Amino acid sequence: MAQKRRVVRGLDLVEERLFTLASEYPGVLGEACLATLAAGGKRVRPLLTLLCSRRGEPVGDPVLRGAVAVELVHMATLVHDDVLDRAELRRGRPTVAHQYGAGIAVSAGNYLLARAFSELVGAGATAAVDLLSATAVGLSEGEVLQRAEAHDVSIGPDAYVRRCERKTADLFSAACSLGALLSGAPEAASVVAEYGRLIGLAFQVFDDILDCSGEQAATGKRPGTDIRDGTITLPLIYALEGRPELAETLRRPAVSDADVDAVLSAVADSGALGRARDDALRYIAEARAVLARCPDTVERGLLEQVAAQVVDRYS
């Protein structure tokens, strides 16, 4: 169908543009950016931008810029996170930090972040740049929150949700808003923003469940990473309610593989994964309800499919 073709074509253009931006740089910075790009990723955020733009017309240059900008911001946070987490692998490939060193990785992240703004400025919409910069400010707060709250076994679901909003959901939300704002449909911006926030929360909760239960093949990283880093995610919060003795391990700055396995099986036995999953499904249901209130300008049917795919990813 025509809508789908329009979006697929749009995603191709986003991909091309990302590769052009990365290859513009000779030397190691370009290499590092290309490596980050080549590692793939689902391009969920640009997809959301395209789907929330005014339908029935070819995707315009401002919308493409918005889609590219949100992915660049996302890539920047990945590159920086891998520096801070000293991660060696992401999606099964060596991270920029591991391959090129922390120096190149910090600069590559800064480059990608600054580039995001250059791209978006070209769209000529002040409100859009404003939104992206506020979101980027929130992202750095989210990173700090995650580190400040590391090993803090007293945090509850509310603090967890607040952190996920900054770290993940606000960028999903911005991706959606930008689609509306940059295609001359500002009336749709606030409702798609809410849809995006809910999808982002669901996405993060599923991601955190996968880390407690998934295989490396599904996520490209070792399960139990959050336990190793002391990131107290929703499944861990729920598991701690019934099994407070897990706190001792989760508080420790370093844990053995055996410790991680013990926590993982305790979490699985506690019913925490099911409770977390119910929360994620509730976010998805709320997102669908919001979608029903969306104006006709957005690709409602395809946004329904995205909601379904976020769920499928876990099942």
Next chain:
Amino acid sequence: MAQKRRVVRGLDLVEERLFTLASEYPGVLGEACLATLAAGGKRVRPLLTLLCSRRGEPVGDPVLRGAVAVELVHMATLVHDDVLDRAELRRGRPTVAHQYGAGIAVSAGNYLLARAFSELVGAGATAAVDLLSATAVGLSEGEVLQRAEAHDVSIGPDAYVRRCERKTADLFSAACSLGALLSGAPEAASVVAEYGRLIGLAFQVFDDILDCSGEQAATGKRPGTDIRDGTITLPLIYALEGRPELAETLRRPAVSDADVDAVLSAVADSGALGRARDDALRYIAEARAVLARCPDTVERGLLEQVAAQVVDRYS
């Protein structure tokens, strides 16, 4: 005189705004930003923005935003540089990276960078945001260049100047342009940009000379830092011409204090400091010549004084 009062008042407002932005954040991110601010700095970049704005009127909100934005970008690069250089002191105080750890420092830098864009977007001038993002892109290239060229004793003065443009001069240049652009004097932008670039180059060359000759009291850091990091600066490039045997030490990834002292005295004896100083003075002279072509809208007299102060800093 009234012009000077206007600028002093403007700098006070910039300072207030920077403190407000930093203190808006509770917790460790706010502390880290406040520490960076409190460490002072000369606020040369905001000063340039104010001096290049249309004179004879109170400093408007857009110009203040521009001045705040350039300082925030500068602060972000300092915080990130200290992570990469593992620096423990800056201006005689512990660095954010040393005091709070690399994680907080990377996030604080990202926060400051993203904040710079939020500030500037509020000024409502697309060209200004465009300029700042291009400059921020260049800054990350400059950082990468500096690392890529570390210990490379074959680089000449041209490569050095290219690196200084990205790393320093382009932000000075942007600071000046923003003053013109954001005060409704776009006709002055390109000429003040050139003045700023030249002042920035002179500033960097003097800084590099100070690192080869200065006392810790003058710079707040140990002399010889560039030699330790393998950053081949102009004085070292000139010294290498007559004393190729220095290459052996400068190529080494790690050098002793005695090695650093030996290089420092060889540089002093070689006449390289005088040659570098002549280059810096030539940039200052060119900057003055550019100033003579500036339209009346800018504070020409005070910009002359800035040029003189950059020289005084070294003598």
